[in-house]
Amino acid sequence: xxxxxxxxxxxxxxxxxxxxxxxxxxxxxxxxxxxxxxxxxxxxxxxxxxxxxxxxxxxxxxxxxxxxxxxxxxxxxxxxxxxxxxxxxxxxxxxxxxxxxxxxxxxxxxxxxxxxxxxxxxxxxxxxxxxxxxxxxxxxxxxxxxxxxxxxxxxxxxxxxxxxxxxxxxxxxxxxxxxxxxxxxxxxxxxxxxxxxxxxxxxxxxxxxxxxxxxxxxxxxxxxxxxxxxxxxxxxxxxxxxxxxxxxxxxxxxxxxxxxxxxxxxxxxxxxxxxxxxxxxxxxxxxxxxxxxxxxxxxxxxxxxxxxxxxxxxxxxxxxxxxxxxxxxxxxxxxxxxxxxxxxxxxxxxxxxxxxxxxxxxxxxxxxxxxxxxxxxxxxxxxxxxxxxxxxxxxxxxxxxxxxxxxxxxxxxxxxxxxxxxx
Amino acid sequence: xxxxxxxxxxxxxxxxxxxxxxxxxxxxxxxxxxxxxxxxxxxxxxxxxxxxxxxxxxxxxxxxxxxxxxxxxxxxxxxxxxxxxxxxxxxxxxxxxxxxxxxxxxxxxxxxxxxxxxxxxxxxxxxxxxxxxxxxxxxxxxxxxxxxxxxxxxxxxxxxxxxxxxxxxxxxxxxxxxxxxxxxxxxxxxxxxxxxxxxxxxxxxxxxxxxxxxxxxxxxxxxxxxxxxxxxxxxxxxxxxxxxxxxxxxxxxxxxxxxxxxxxxxxxxxxxxxxxxxxxxxxxxxxxxxxxxxxxxxxxxxxxxxxxxxxxxxxxxxxxx
Numbered sequence: 214x215x216x217x218x219x220x221x222x223x224x225x226x227x228x229x230x231x232x233x234x235x236x237x238x239x240x241x242x243x244x245x246x247x248x249x250x251x252x253x254x255x256x257x258x259x260x261x262x263x264x265x266x267x268x269x270x271x272x273x274x275x276x277x278x279x280x281x282x283x284x285x286x287x288x289x290x291x292x293x294x295x296x297x298x299x300x301x302x303x304x305x306x307x308x309x310x311x312x313x314x315x316x317x318x319x320x321x322x323x324x325x326x327x328x329x330x331x332x333x334x335x336x337x338x339x340x341x342x343x344x345x346x347x348x349x350x351x352x353x354x355x356x357x358x359x360x361x362x363x364x365x366x367x368x369x370x371x372x373x374x375x376x377x378x379x380x381x382x383x384x385x386x387x388x389x390x391x392x393x394x395x396x397x398x399x400x401x402x403x404x405x406x407x408x409x410x411x412x413x414x415x416x417x418x419x420x421x422x423x424x425x426x427x428x429x430x431x432x433x434x435x436x437x438x439x440x441x442x443x444x445x446x447x448x449x450x451x452x453x454x455x456x457x458x459x460x461x462x463x464x465x466x467x468x469x470x471x472x473x474x475x476x477x478x479x480x481x482x483x484x485x486x487x488x489x490x491x492x493x494x495x496x497x498x499x500x501x502x503x504x505x506x507x508x509x510x511x512x513x514x515x516x517x518x519x520x521x522x523x524x525x526x527x528x529x530x531x532x533x534x535x536x537x538x539x540x541x542x543x544x545x546x547x548x549x550x551x552x553x554x555x556x557x558x559x560x561x562x563x564x565x566x567x568x569x570x571x572x573x574x575x576x577x578x579x580x581x582x583x584x585x586x587x588x589x590x591x592x593x594x595x596x597x598x599x600x601x602x603x604x605x606x607x608x609x610x611x612x613x614x615x616x617x618x619x620x621x622x623x624x625x626x627x628x629x630x631x632x633x634x635x636x
Numbered sequence: 637x638x639x640x641x642x643x644x645x646x647x648x649x650x651x652x653x654x655x656x657x658x659x660x661x662x663x664x665x666x667x668x669x670x671x672x673x674x675x676x677x678x679x680x681x682x683x684x685x686x687x688x689x690x691x692x693x694x695x696x697x698x699x700x701x702x703x704x705x706x707x708x709x710x711x712x713x714x715x716x717x718x719x720x721x722x723x724x725x726x727x728x729x730x731x732x733x734x735x736x737x738x739x740x741x742x743x744x745x746x747x748x749x750x751x752x753x754x755x756x757x758x759x760x761x762x763x764x765x766x767x768x769x770x771x772x773x774x775x776x777x778x779x780x781x782x783x784x785x786x787x788x789x790x791x792x793x794x795x796x797x798x799x800x801x802x803x804x805x806x807x808x809x810x811x812x813x814x815x816x817x818x819x820x821x822x823x824x825x826x827x828x829x830x831x832x833x834x835x836x837x838x839x840x841x842x843x844x845x846x847x848x849x850x851x852x853x854x855x856x857x858x859x860x861x862x863x864x865x866x867x868x869x870x871x872x873x874x875x876x877x878x879x880x881x882x883x884x885x886x887x888x889x890x891x892x893x894x895x896x897x898x899x900x901x902x903x904x905x906x907x908x909x910x911x912x913x914x915x916x917x918x919x920x921x922x923x924x925x926x927x928x929x930x931x932x933x934x935x936x937x938x939x940x941x942x943x944x945x946x947x948x949x950x951x952x953x954x955x956x957x
Contacts, residue, residue, distance in 0.1 A: 290919045290920055293708050293709065293919070293922050294919060296708050296709070296711075297706070297708040297924055314709060314922075315709060318707065318709035318710040319709070319710045319711075320709035320710060320711070417814075418900065418902070468794060468811075469794065469811060469814045470792075470793045470794035470795075470796075470811050470812075470813060470814050471793065471794050471795050472793070525711065526711050597921070599920045599921045599922070600920075600921045603901075603916060603920065603921075606900075606902065607901075607902060607903075607904045607905050608904075610814075610902050610903035610904045611903070611904065613814065613903075614814075
């Protein structure tokens with residue numbers, strides 16, 4: 214009796230569920246599209262909603278488009294959980310570090326034909342440096358809507374309080390190097406008690422942000438083909454030794470477990486993407502934006518990217534691809550350029566960018582953004598990135614101790630990630 | 637078939653009889669017993685439906701998923717038999733994960749139960765202010781777990797409140813969440829302080845159920861405080877000790893939010909317990925099939941531990957048959 218009843222209840226419940234989860238969203242009537250983003254910035258969402266409203270007005274078969282912000286920290290995890298749960302969005306932003314996974318797995322709809330066949334799209338003006346990460350076999354799988362170089366934001370008030378040469382002066386004198394940048398940071402810490410230089414979002418976990426430092430030494434996390442570990446290369450050992458010294462001896466960077474927010478005036482300098490300039494709108498201190506300091510291997514630039522793709526498992530992939538083509542056409546790209554440096558060469562001029570980035574001077578835009586996008590190295594990424602991320606983070610942890618054996622730790626990182634790189 | 641026909645014909649003779657018999661049969665079926673049964677079932681139905689929907693079905697699905705390779709991004713779901721179980725047997729990370737899980741559970745259970753019992757004994761005295769202290773120790777239980785953990789995260793930072801306080805008395809505290817053993821210890825302490833109040837209340841209730849005359853008799857016989865505690869208190873509250881230890885052991889194996897907020901399994905893998913590891917595998921590395929296999933392992937561990945504790949009760953729990 215009991216067993217039969219349990220079975221009956223389960224069956225009824227399942228039937229109920231099936232009825233609820235019915236085919237209401239099939240493509241007969243007007244469809245609703247959903248795009249996941251990691252930005253909950255009101256200005257961003259307002260612009261997206263405006264473009265979406267224009268699109269729905271022109272396309273009666275689309276009833277509405279919603280933008281669904283997911284917190285940045287858990288973005289990819291939440292997105293894949295939505296996909297696993299049978300509730301995939303139609304379009305999604307994709308972080309550069311999960312680009313290889315999304316591009317190679319077949320999760321995304323190929324876009325090249327749709328974009329090329331869209332009238333007035335000017336597909337050929339997409340910069341190859343920007344689209345490289347998002348392609349496989351010559352096919353574009355996501356549109357790199359944001360190609361944002363890393364630069365150094367400087368709190369010039371704090372640097373003058375510490376009575377040290379500002380990066381602008383160092384640049385003018387041709388001495389803007391890592392050595393001098395760390396020395397200035399160390400002086401700021403010693404004289405003002407505030408943090409010297411913060412590699413934003415690193416926090417002793419997001420190790421891929423350190424590529425903004427080690428690229429100056431010519432180091433790489435792994436080789437171009439992704440097969441050889443680069444953590445124990447002589448360049449990396451040298452870069453990490455300089456960084457370790459900067460943290461634990463010269464106190465140029467805040468140590469592990471210490472937080473300092475540049476945008477709250479708690480640090481002299483910070484390395485972050487120029488899209489963060491919007492955080493400086495109401496700042497009470499004077500600030501500057503300069504390119505990354507030169508390393509022993511000379512000047513360099515590092516870029517972070519965000520892509521926008523259409524999910525194959527979404528219910529309205531075709532319509533979603535059409536909307537993507539509209540959202541990223543030359544007209545709308547120009548609008549998006551006020552927040553996200555665009556991949557279109559026609560928009561990558563100091564004059565165009567200056568119109569929409571009033572906080573930055575034409576020199577800053579040229580030096581940091583335009584030159585950065587042209588020569589930039591993209592932050593490290595690899596298929597199976599999440600597992601690699603975790604292995605590198607765990608492997609690097611012993612480095613963040615005052616008496617760490619840098620070379621030994623980096624050898625350890627390679628031995629733990631080699632099996633993953635070989636996969 | 638012919639039997640049925642004959643039966644139907646046989647009954648066709650008396651018209652009123654079948655109707656009456658049917659009514660009687662219906663009344664006969666609808667007995668008070670059956671009505672009570674139905675009422676009982678209706679009462680438990682909400683809980684039953686919840687358990688079936690959110691416990692039994694997912695549990696079955698977890699076993700099912702563990703036999704598959706599920707690539708979420710590619711949208712493929714392939715039956716691979718026991719391959720996941722074989723990979724689990726060879727997983728190079730698993731021994732370390734199980735060791736950390738074991739250390740965490742033992743540390744948590746020992747700390748939690750001894751502190752809870754100590755507090756309960758202290759607060760069972762008829763002294764002024766005990767109610768205030770009881771409330772104080774119980775209040776963390778009702779605080780939101782994540783809020784609690786985030787605040788502790790700030791306190792345990794290198795330049796946080798804990799080291800600030802230690803510095804004020806001249807002690808140079810370690811970087812709690814960055815050292816191998818201090819990170820695990822910190823997570824244990826944060827969890828113990830959060831939940832010790834619950835066990836304390838359970839122990840208090842048990843202590844108040846111990847008859848006072850037993851203590852009086854023991855005192856007359858010359859038993860000292862320790863002997864009274866060991867010979868009277870512990871045996872008489874042993875059912876509660878069993879209950880709290882089961883709850884605490886099972887709870888310790890399920891700890892997740894504290895690890896996710898405070899250490900993310902680090903430094904290295906020194907705080908990667910089984911639940912966090914299976915979360916990493918399933919949700920971060922997108923290996924849902926393997927993650928499900930690890931949940932099966934977790935389920936078996938919890939099951940075995942609970943059964944063992946339940947069986948052991950006969951040996952040491954007072955009053956048990």
